[in-house]
Amino acid sequence: MRTTQSPSSRVTARSLVIVMALVVLQAASPPQEAPSILGFTAEGAAAQVELERRFDALLDAGNLEEWMRYIVSEPIYTGSPHNKETADWMVEQLRAWGWDARLEEYRVLYPTPRIRELELVSPTRYTAQLREPALPEDATSGIEENRLPPFNAYSADGDVTAELVYVNYGIPDDYEELERRGVSVEGKIVIARYGGSWRGIKPKVAAEHGAIGCILYSDPRDDGYYQGDVYPEGPYRMEHGVQRGAVQDMPRYPGDPLTPFVGATEDAERLTVEEAPTIMKIPVLPISYADALPLLEAMEGPVAPPAWRGALPLTYHIGPGPATVRLHVEFNWDLTPAYNVVATMEGAEYPDEWVVRGNHRDGWAMGAADPISGLVPLLEEARAIGELARTGWRPKRTLVYIGWDAEEPGLLGSTEWAEHHADELRDKAVLYLNTDSNGRGFLGMGGSHSLERVMNEVARAVEDPQTGVSVWERLQAARAVGGDPSALGGEDLRISPLGSGSDYTPFLQHLGLSTLNIGFGGENGGGSYHSQYDSFDHYTRFGDPGFVYGVALAKVAGRLVLRFADADVLPHRFANYHETVDRYLGEVMSLTDDMREETERHNRLVELNAFGLQADPTETYVPPSAEVPVPYIDFSPVRNALARLGAAAADMDRAVDGGLATGALTPARMAEINGVLQEIEQAMTDTEGLPGRPWFRHTIYAPGFYTGYGVKTLPGIREAIEQRQWDLVQPQMQRIAMALDRVSELLRRAAGPPVS
Ligand SMILES: [Zn+2]
Numbered sequence: 164m165r166t167t168q169s170p171s172s173r174v175t176a177r178s179l180v181i182v183m184a185l186v187v188l189q190a191a192s193p194p195q196e197a198p199s200i201l202g203f204t205a206e207g208a209a210a211q212v213e214l215e216r217r218f219d220a221l222l223d224a225g226n227l228e229e230w231m232r233y234i235v236s237e238p239i240y241t242g243s244p245h246n247k248e249t250a251d252w253m254v255e256q257l258r259a260w261g262w263d264a265r266l267e268e269y270r271v272l273y274p275t276p277r278i279r280e281l282e283l284v285s286p287t288r289y290t291a292q293l294r295e296p297a298l299p300e301d302a303t304s305g306i307e308e309n310r311l312p313p314f315n316a317y318s319a320d321g322d323v324t325a326e327l328v329y330v331n332y333g334i335p336d337d338y339e340e341l342e343r344r345g346v347s348v349e350g351k352i353v354i355a356r357y358g359g360s361w362r363g364i365k366p367k368v369a370a371e372h373g374a375i376g377c378i379l380y381s382d383p384r385d386d387g388y389y390q391g392d393v394y395p396e397g398p399y400r401m402e403h404g405v406q407r408g409a410v411q412d413m414p415r416y417p418g419d420p421l422t423p424f425v426g427a428t429e430d431a432e433r434l435t436v437e438e439a440p441t442i443m444k445i446p447v448l449p450i451s452y453a454d455a456l457p458l459l460e461a462m463e464g465p466v467a468p469p470a471w472r473g474a475l476p477l478t479y480h481i482g483p484g485p486a487t488v489r490l491h492v493e494f495n496w497d498l499t500p501a502y503n504v505v506a507t508m509e510g511a512e513y514p515d516e517w518v519v520r521g522n523h524r525d526g527w528a529m530g531a532a533d534p535i536s537g538l539v540p541l542l543e544e545a546r547a548i549g550e551l552a553r554t555g556w557r558p559k560r561t562l563v564y565i566g567w568d569a570e571e572p573g574l575l576g577s578t579e580w581a582e583h584h585a586d587e588l589r590d591k592a593v594l595y596l597n598t599d600s601n602g603r604g605f606l607g608m609g610g611s612h613s614l615e616r617v618m619n620e621v622a623r624a625v626e627d628p629q630t631g632v633s634v635w636e637r638l639q640a641a642r643a644v645g646g647d648p649s650a651l652g653g654e655d656l657r658i659s660p661l662g663s664g665s666d667y668t669p670f671l672q673h674l675g676l677s678t679l680n681i682g683f684g685g686e687n688g689g690g691s692y693h694s695q696y697d698s699f700d701h702y703t704r705f706g707d708p709g710f711v712y713g714v715a716l717a718k719v720a721g722r723l724v725l726r727f728a729d730a731d732v733l734p735h736r737f738a739n740y741h742e743t744v745d746r747y748l749g750e751v752m753s754l755t756d757d758m759r760e761e762t763e764r765h766n767r768l769v770e771l772n773a774f775g776l777q778a779d780p781t782e783t784y785v786p787p788s789a790e791v792p793v794p795y796i797d798f799s800p801v802r803n804a805l806a807r808l809g810a811a812a813a814d815m816d817r818a819v820d821g822g823l824a825t826g827a828l829t830p831a832r833m834a835e836i837n838g839v840l841q842e843i844e845q846a847m848t849d850t851e852g853l854p855g856r857p858w859f860r861h862t863i864y865a866p867g868f869y870t871g872y873g874v875k876t877l878p879g880i881r882e883a884i885e886q887r888q889w890d891l892v893q894p895q896m897q898r899i900a901m902a903l904d905r906v907s908e909l910l911r912r913a914a915g916p917p918v919s
Pocket residue numbers: 164165523533534570599600665
């Protein structure tokens with residue numbers, strides 16, 4: 164899986180504009196001075212700069228290439244023979260590099276397909292191929308042994324025959340459009356294209372509307388020939404390429420569907436498959452556009468609205484039917500071992516403070532881009548850190564390097580580990596740093612807003628391999644050209660809030676640990692995602708030739724790890740955090756005003772029967788009904804809590820940075836501040852969680868209930884408003900205000916008594 168966090172808007176503007184932007188940026192750079200690093204004393208900073216220089220010098224792109232070639236030589240999905248072989252190999256490597264490494268095993272529900280059949284039965288006949296053929300240009304595309312064919316994990320078993328309805332992306336807005344056209348999916352099989360939401364949302368919404376089956380396909384408009392040349396000529400999805408993927412109801416909870424809230428150890432109490440609420444209730448199957456074409460060609464009914472039309476050579480019709488299909492899927496509902504590779508290097512001064520760094524090690528097929536392009540930099544960091552340790556350096560804090568298993572079926576390896584070790588992690592972890600896939604282009608940065616300053620500082624220190632400026636300057640230029648006015652000033656670039664989609668989710672959303680997720684991309688577009696063609700050959704031609712961005716990722720991630728490991732005072736700072744949460748509140752407030760105005764306008768149009776009169780009388784049109792008016796909402800609890808937080812944040816940042824600069828902080832005081840900072844993200848969570856999904860405990864960020872990956876900030880109030888659940892708004896407001904006040908209280912403790 165990968166995140167929706169897109170590293171930058173596409174840089175398509177004229178080069179002149181870029182050159183001008185760079186001139187402005189360079190004029191603004193300060194002259195070289197004695198190094199200063201967030202969280203370090205002046206003396207500590209000088210030593211850290213030297214340590215990072217030695218770390219960089221140890222990194223070797225050749226290792227990344229060699230390890231990827233080996234790991235992706237056979238399929239690496241959870242439960243495959245090569246998955247276990249590569250886990251054992253990683254443990255051996257890490258031990259040889261000086262780490263204490265082991266496998267941690269969980270037993271998780273991982274259904275694999277037994278029967279996959281899809282047939283158009285009328286008005287014409289067509290049997291879907293459901294397979295990805297070998298290509299001479301791709302050395303692993305013909306591997307048949309231990310190969311998993313295209314399927315959606317946690318689809319229900321089922322054998323259903325019904326008419327098709329084309330539902331575009333299959334998100335709630337699309338069903339409103341269907342309602343206007345008088346088309347119901349009740350008792351039908353829907354066909355939805357990938358995109359527009361996380362894939363698991365599509366069958367969930369289809370089932371909520373009464374559909375009995377769901378077909379997902381990759382339209383060439385979204386990642387095929389409409390975007391660029393297809394594989395093997397170019398990187399985009401070829402006609403038989405299929406996107407596999409999980410469809411469990413992850414916005415409810417991720418991880419093993421049978422063991423919510425607890426680690427899936429051998430003796431864990433388990434739900435039955437029938438009881439597990441996150442398993443899909445209808446059969447689901449992913450197909451290629453070669454297989455989708457005859458189905459869509461056989462459809463009639465209303466022509467799809469312009470925004471729904473893909474790039475296949477046909478007129479898109481909504482149906483229902485007359486195309487009728489039979490969809491038959493059955494699975495082996497087995498428990499499978501999932502092996503996390505866990506390596507530790509004990510801290511010399513604070514062994515009970517942990518810096519945790521992870522990337523998953525399972526893929527759907529060969530998994531070159533997703534996830535091994537992110538895993539091999541992690542391994543190279545671990546090797547280089549091992550080399551540094553051989554020369555006598557030791558991290559002050561304990562380092563924990565992890566290769567997760569079973570991320571693809573739904574973040575299983577990380578979620579089970581986080582649930583299993585929850586108490587210890589809440590007590591000890593100072594950072595969870597995630598990567599998952601890497602490519603050519605711009606640095607994507609997401610995570611806890613209290614880490615925005617350290618993230619920016621590290622990005623300023625690493626060189627972009629294609630241009631020679633820092634990766635920060637390259638991102639700044641892209642954002643500035645893309646129209647972000649704040650990017651030209653030289654102040655910190657904003658990092659994205661995290662929803663879900665990779666292994667950071669349990670650490671941030673459930674445990675409330677300080678979290679970052681990073682990766683390069685934006686210039687490696689393509690359509691190999693979750694197909695057999697996500698291979699070594701594809702990645703080394705189109706992903707990151709020469710692994711230069713793999714090395715850049717190791718430099719960024721390695722610096723973050725080393726700075727958190729050795730900082731005198733942890734680099735959490737709160738001015739940026741306050742500004743950002745304040746902006747989120749502003750967004751929710753204007754959302755409410757916009758919705759109120761829009762609802763008034765809508766209700767007036769209903770009253771005038773304008774919807775009915777504007778429609779073409781020869782076509783079916785069901786006018787919408789009036790909406791409940793949007794009430795005025797009292798945002799003052801959160802506004803006041805934010806005002807208190809703003810003052811506390813400024814005091815704390817000043818007290819800590821000032822104390823470090825002047826050497827006024829005693830070791831005891833620094834330890835006290837570190838204790839507070841370690842807890843602070845947890846103060847943003849509560850055990851109540853979000854309405855109807857208590858596993859998600861963070862009050863500032865969560866994946867949306869109907870977007871899946873897509874983040875909702877201040878999710879409690881934002882989703883209550885979006886879903887017009889007015890009675891939930893004030894309780895959620897109180898929940899967020901209380902969390903912000905807990906943060907303020909901790910910031911006051913960290914700042915110490917006011918200096919007079
Ligand atoms: Zn992934």
